[in-house]
Amino acid sequence: MNASKAELRAQLLARRRERSEAARWQDAANLAASLPGVLDSLGADPARPLCLYVPVRSEPGATPDGSLPLLDAAVAIGRRVLLPVVTGSAPLDWAGFRDRGDLVPGPHGLLEPSRRREGPAAIASAGVVVVPALAATPDGVRLGRGGGHYDRSLPLVSGSTLVVAVVADDELLPELPVEPHDVRVHAVWRPTAGLIGTA
Numbered sequence: 001m002n003a004s005k006a007e008l009r010a011q012l013l014a015r016r017r018e019r020s021e022a023a024r025w026q027d028a029a030n031l032a033a034s035l036p037g038v039l040d041s042l043g044a045d046p047a048r049p050l051c052l053y054v055p056v057r058s059e060p061g062a063t064p065d066g067s068l069p070l071l072d073a074a075v076a077i078g079r080r081v082l083l084p085v086v087t088g089s090a091p092l093d094w095a096g097f098r099d100r101g102d103l104v105p106g107p108h109g110l111l112e113p114s115r116r117r118e119g120p121a122a123i124a125s126a127g128v129v130v131v132p133a134l135a136a137t138p139d140g141v142r143l144g145r146g147g148g149h150y151d152r153s154l155p156l157v158s159g160s161t162l163v164v165a166v167v168a169d170d171e172l173l174p175e176l177p178v179e180p181h182d183v184r185v186h187a188v189w190r191p192t193a194g195l196i197g198t199a
């Protein structure tokens with residue numbers, strides 16, 4: 001693995017872990033409240049599914065009591081939500097989400113949907129794919145956890161799918177290391193600062 005990516009990940013995770021509970025609540029509430037506006041400004045087709053993920057631990061959107069305001073907000077506005085399922089080193093599989101009762105423990109301390117798996121190609125049906133990131137740049141470079149899961153899955157999106165990385169307000173960085181397999185995102189979404197399109 002690229003050493004500078006690994007160092008950056010460690011620094012970014014350390015900073016995330018220092019965030020107070022109050023700040024985590026605020027981030028989660030801001031993301032949920034801004035969802036309709038974000039989907040509007042992306043021009044997302046409401047008939048197409050929305051790929052989200054279950055934020056855990058210090059990820060923006062994760063709450064101290066494990067509630068999932070962003071996922072609930074998406075369901076509440078009538079979106080069909082797909083969530084990732086890790087299947088080894090294959091591209092992510094996808095399954096539907098309606099409420100918390102659909103989630104079961106998965107690898108890496110994640111929560112995963114237990115509904116019927118729709119296959120890795122289900123990502124192509126999504127109008128918008130919201131992806132986790134540790135940091136992103138204004139030109140769409142994304143730093144993930146290093147599993148390569150999204151790098152293997154994002155090439156399967158359709159030409160009209162918009163990919164949006166969620167980062168904390170202080171995680172939009174001027175530059176990040178890039179490798180040839182890194183897939184760029186179309187927009188970066190921050191809890192307070194909102195959405196920016198990437199060049």
Ligand SMILES: Nc1nc2c(c(=O)[nH]1)N(C=O)[C@@H](CNc1ccc(C(=O)N[C@@H](CCC(=O)O)C(=O)O)cc1)CN2
Pocket residue numbers: 013053054055056059084086092107108109110132133144145146147148149150
């Ligand atoms: N919420 C969430 N879901 C996701 C991802 C993600 O980054 N966040 N992924 C993004 O690709 C995929 C799964 N890959 C992941 C890999 C590592 C960790 C993680 O938190 N690792 C801990 C170490 C704990 C462990 O590995 O057991 C860490 O990095 O501190 C999370 C997800 C798909 N689903």
Ligand SMILES: Nc1ncnc2c1ncn2[C@@H]1O[C@H](COP(=O)(O)OP(=O)(O)OP(=O)(O)O)[C@@H](O)[C@H]1O
Pocket residue numbers: 001005132142143144145146147148149150151152179181182
């Ligand atoms: N399209 C791909 N096909 C096969 N392997 C890949 C692909 N993309 C990435 N990988 C592998 O995954 C590893 C991790 O990649 P990288 O460090 O870019 O992950 P990341 O984008 O931070 O993680 P993630 O996508 O899980 O959030 C790389 O070392 C690479 O070998």
